[in-house]
Amino acid sequence: MSDFNISKIKKLINIDLSEKKEENIKKDIEDILDYVEKIADIEDSKINYFEKSVDVQNIVHIDTIEKKEYEKKIKENFPKKIKDYLAVPKYLGDD
Amino acid sequence: MNIFQYKKKIKKNGLKKVIREIMENIKKNDKYNAFISVNEKVLEEAEKLEKNGKNNKPLHGVPISIKDNIAVKNQKLTCGSNLLANFISPYDATVIKRLKNAGALIVGKTNMDEFAMGASNEYSAYGPVKNPLNPEYVPGGSSGGSAASVSGNFVPVSLGSDTGGSVRQPASFTGCVGFKPTYGRVSRYGLTAFSSSLDQIGPITKNVDDTSLIYRIISGKDNMDSTSSDRKIEEYKENCKKEYSIGVPFDLIEDIDEDIKKDFLETIEQLKNNGHTIKKISFETIKYAVPTYQIISTAEASSNLARFDGIIYGNRKQNEKNLVSVTRDRGFGIEVKRRCMVGTFVLSSGYSDKYYKNALKAKKIISKELKNHFKNLDLLALPTTPNKPFKIGEKSDDVLYLYKGDLFTIPANLSGLPAISIPVKKNGDFYSSIQFMSNSFQEEILFDIGREIEKMGGKK
Numbered sequence: 221m222s223d224f225n226i227s228k229i230k231k232l233i234n235i236d237l238s239e240k241k242e243e244n245i246k247k248d249i250e251d252i253l254d255y256v257e258k259i260a261d262i263e264d265s266k267i268n269y270f271e272k273s274v275d276v277q278n279i280v281h282i283d284t285i286e287k288k289e290y291e292k293k294i295k296e297n298f299p300k301k302i303k304d305y306l307a308v309p310k311y312l313g314d315d
Numbered sequence: 316m317n318i319f320q321y322k323k324k325i326k327k328n329g330l331k332k333v334i335r336e337i338m339e340n341i342k343k344n345d346k347y348n349a350f351i352s353v354n355e356k357v358l359e360e361a362e363k364l365e366k367n368g369k370n371n372k373p374l375h376g377v378p379i380s381i382k383d384n385i386a387v388k389n390q391k392l393t394c395g396s397n398l399l400a401n402f403i404s405p406y407d408a409t410v411i412k413r414l415k416n417a418g419a420l421i422v423g424k425t426n427m428d429e430f431a432m433g434a435s436n437e438y439s440a441y442g443p444v445k446n447p448l449n450p451e452y453v454p455g456g457s458s459g460g461s462a463a464s465v466s467g468n469f470v471p472v473s474l475g476s477d478t479g480g481s482v483r484q485p486a487s488f489t490g491c492v493g494f495k496p497t498y499g500r501v502s503r504y505g506l507t508a509f510s511s512s513l514d515q516i517g518p519i520t521k522n523v524d525d526t527s528l529i530y531r532i533i534s535g536k537d538n539m540d541s542t543s544s545d546r547k548i549e550e551y552k553e554n555c556k557k558e559y560s561i562g563v564p565f566d567l568i569e570d571i572d573e574d575i576k577k578d579f580l581e582t583i584e585q586l587k588n589n590g591h592t593i594k595k596i597s598f599e600t601i602k603y604a605v606p607t608y609q610i611i612s613t614a615e616a617s618s619n620l621a622r623f624d625g626i627i628y629g630n631r632k633q634n635e636k637n638l639v640s641v642t643r644d645r646g647f648g649i650e651v652k653r654r655c656m657v658g659t660f661v662l663s664s665g666y667s668d669k670y671y672k673n674a675l676k677a678k679k680i681i682s683k684e685l686k687n688h689f690k691n692l693d694l695l696a697l698p699t700t701p702n703k704p705f706k707i708g709e710k711s712d713d714v715l716y717l718y719k720g721d722l723f724t725i726p727a728n729l730s731g732l733p734a735i736s737i738p739v740k741k742n743g744d745f746y747s748s749i750q751f752m753s754n755s756f757q758e759e760i761l762f763d764i765g766r767e768i769e770k771m772g773g774k775k
Contacts, residue, residue, distance in 0.1 A: 223666070229656045232663065233617060234624070236637060236644040237652070245653055248714050252657055255715055256606035259673045262680070269675035281541070293389075293405030299631035308626060309638055 224250055317521040318377055318471050318528060330376040334361040337378050337422055341469050347445040347454070349463035351383050352391040353423040360420055372418030373532060379414060380464040380473040383424040384431055385516065386505035387411050394507050395427040395439040395457075398629045398646025408505020409540065410474060410516050410533040417532045422470060426460030429648045430620060431476055431509040433457045434484060434717045435710065438650040443707050446489055449744040452704040455485030458519065462489040465519050472529055473519045478510050479608050480699075480724025482517040483736035487699040487748035490738045491519050492765065494526045497755045498731035499544040501530075502537035508619040510612035513728040523737065523765035530758060549759045558590045559693040559764060561751075564598040567723075571701035578740040578747035579698045585771055586696075586764075594692065600684045603677040604725045605718055610661050610674035611729075617658030620651065653714070682730040689754040694764060697723045699736040699748040727752050735761040737768045 226246050230237055237245065300307040316324070325333050334357055341353055354360075357378075364376060381387055384394045386404040388411070393399045411421065428438040436444040436459025444459040446452040447467035454463045458475025462485035465473050475482040477495040486493025495517045506516055518529040536545040563583055568576050587593045625631035625642030632642045647655070661670035688695060702720055710716050727734035733753055738746035749768065753760045 224660060226656070229659050229663075230640075233621070233655050233659045234639050234643060235647070235652060235655070236640040241649075245649065245656065248653055249656055249660070251715060252609065252653070252718075253660070255718075256609050256661075256670065256674075258606045259603050259610070259677045260669060262603070262673050262676050267676045267679050269672065269679050288406075290388075290405035293403065294628075297402055297405070297628040299625060299627075299629065300633075306627060309633065 224253060316468065316471055318374070318525045321377055321471050322375070325376045326370070330361045330365050331358060333376070334358060334378060334420060334422070337469065341423060345469070347447050347450060347463040347467050348442050349425055349444055349460045349467060349469065350380070350423045351393055351395070351426050351441050351460070354387075354390060354421050356389075357420055357422050364418065364420070373528065374414065375418035377419050377472065378422045378470045379419045380423050380425050380461060380470045381411065381421055382427050382458050382461045382473065382475045384427060384476060384507040384509075385410065385474060386507075387421050387424065390421070391424055392507070393424070393441070394431070395429040395441060396623075396646060396648070396651070397440040398623050398625070398642070400440070400630050402628055406505065409502035409537045411505065413533050414474075423464075425458070425464050425473060428457035428459065429651050430507065430616070431457040431478055431481055431514075432616065432650050432654050434480070434720055435705075435707075436460065436485070437707060437711060438648055440648060445707065446704055448490055448746075449704075451706055452744070453488065453707055455488035455704065457481040457485075459485045461519050462486055462491055462493070465489070465491050465521060471521055472525060474516055474529075474533070475519055476506055476509070477515050477517050477728065478513045478612060479728050480721045482519060483699050483724050483734060483750060484721065486519045487736045487738070488704045488745065490741070490746040491521065492523055492526050492738070493517065493519050493699075493736040494530065494761070495727055495734050496530060496534060496758060497544075497733045498728075499542050500534045500733070500756065500758070502535075502540040502543045504537055504539035508615075510615040511619065512615060513608075513612060515728075523735070523762055523769055526735070526765070527762040544756070546756055557763065558592065559760065560592045560594060560691065561586060561694045561696050562594050562596040562688055562692040563696050564596050564601070567598060567601065568698060571698060572703055574742040575698045575701065575703065575747045578742070579749060582739050582749050582768065582771070583696065586767075589767070589771075596688060596692070596695070598684065598688075598726075600677070600681045601722065601726060603681060604729060605722055607674045607677040607681065607729060608721065608725045609657070609718060610670050611678060613654045613658030614662050614671055614674075615658070617655045617662065620655055623647075678729045681726055685726060685730045685732060685752070686754075693753065693757075693760055695752045697750050697752075699723060699750040703742075703745050723750060731755060733758050733761055735765050737765050739768060
């Protein structure tokens with residue numbers, strides 16, 4: 221599977237990988253992609269693939285704002301806080 | 316011990332004593348690494364339950380373990396990942412609310428393959444789970460900790476999640492009953508999404524009656540999950556034994572493990588002798604099942620797991636320029652990275668037609684073939700797995716072997732149909748299991764045939 225470019229995919233999913241890790245994972249992914257190519261022989265263009273398999277309906281709700289009792293608990297999971305606010309590192313630069 | 320036996324013990328010894336014993340047992344004797352965390356408040360909860368007086372709830376005091384990708388309020392929710400090592404859930408999943416309302420006590424969260432990606436429970440940031448039937452072997456996955464917690468006699472019931480067989484396969488590997496309900500039957504609210512169109516929560520238990528009881532409690536419409544169905548749940552039927560029409564794709568079992576094949580064929584023969592009609596069927600489109608699953612589930616996973624970036628929650632790696640990419644590199648394990656990369660690739664411009672759209676088509680034709688079969692059949696039978704458990708570490712380098720092991724379980728997820736796995740016979744340390752699928756929302760038929768298998772002298 222020569223088309224697989226791990227550097228591009230790394231950027232797309234926003235993940236760092238060391239060179240060694242990259243080597244290990246690339247071979248596995250190429251094997252997986254070779255294997256899943258089996259489905260390339262499906263040529264039936266009439267199949268409506270967006271049609272649902274089971275008879276459940278999606279329901280669209282109107283967004284409503286509710287004061288949830290667990291707001292405090294959500295804030296407790298912040299990785300870093302300043303007072304009651306979520307803290308993120310300062311980011312400046314082109315890349 | 317099953318639920319009925321636990322209830323008797325609670326009545327005899329008192330709830331607090333029973334729960335204290337269970338907690339001590341988990342803390343001292345979890346040699347299988349089945350649990351990631353325990354509920355330190357469970358004794359208080361037991362006391363509160365006892366003070367409330369009446370023991371009239373269906374699960375009064377029954378101890379239950381929960382896979383660590385299902386939210387339990389004020390308990391850890393790690394999903395088997397380093398990235399969520401310190402995350403505490405602020406709310407209960409709908410299934411947990413329903414279990415608690417029925418009187419159940421959540422004793423702990425169980426180990427699992429990271430974000431439910433795996434078939435051996437070797438891909439957990441908290442170490443591999445060992446199979447209670449032989450600790451040198453894997454318990455299956457991804458709900459391996461749940462299966463080990465039941466098989467290892469810590470609890471009578473555990474909830475797992477099944478995206479491609481992650482409840483049924485570990486149940487089979489550890490000698491338990493594993494059940495995946497129809498897609499939409501059980502709310503997914505509070506289940507950490509892996510592949511949203513395939514995920515379903517299901518129980519792992521000691522017997523079919525317990526599965527049926529838990530299913531009845533956790534299923535039903537939920538406004539927090541718009542894919543949950545409001546179809547009426549059938550009444551409990553005891554001994555509604557009927558002669559069923561059972562389809563068997565005999566061609567598919569030619570190259571599987573010899574013991575599993577023999578036990579499966581003997582069970583089918585016995586069902587025939589009991590008056591059921593056995594029909595030889597073909598299942599042509601199953602050849603697409605594993606590739607289709609690997610494309611759709613990874614595509615959805617790559618999107619679902621994009622939220623784990625260490626910004627609002629998660630184990631953030633403080634790094635000014637590459638906070639997200641470093642957090643994700645250090646937080647995710649190898650299998651999650653692999654699958655997210657495959658999922659991103661199959662959705663990427665220039666490749667989505669070849670992979671993702673074809674996989675959606677394949678999903679459709681697999682569903683259609685199964686639906687057509689169920690016009691003339693009540694049940695479709697297959698072994699749950701083509702192979703027995705393997706030694707921990709033995710297949711670590713063979714990713715495709717692990718993927719292909721889900722061949723018989725994946726079709727139920729791709730088609731949304733319900734399926735149950737029941738142990739039938741012990742060979743050496745492990746059991747062979749049979750899997751039945753039925754048409755959508757026909758869960759009662761699965762419980763009925765399951766009880767018959769148990770009476771036929773299966774495992775118990």
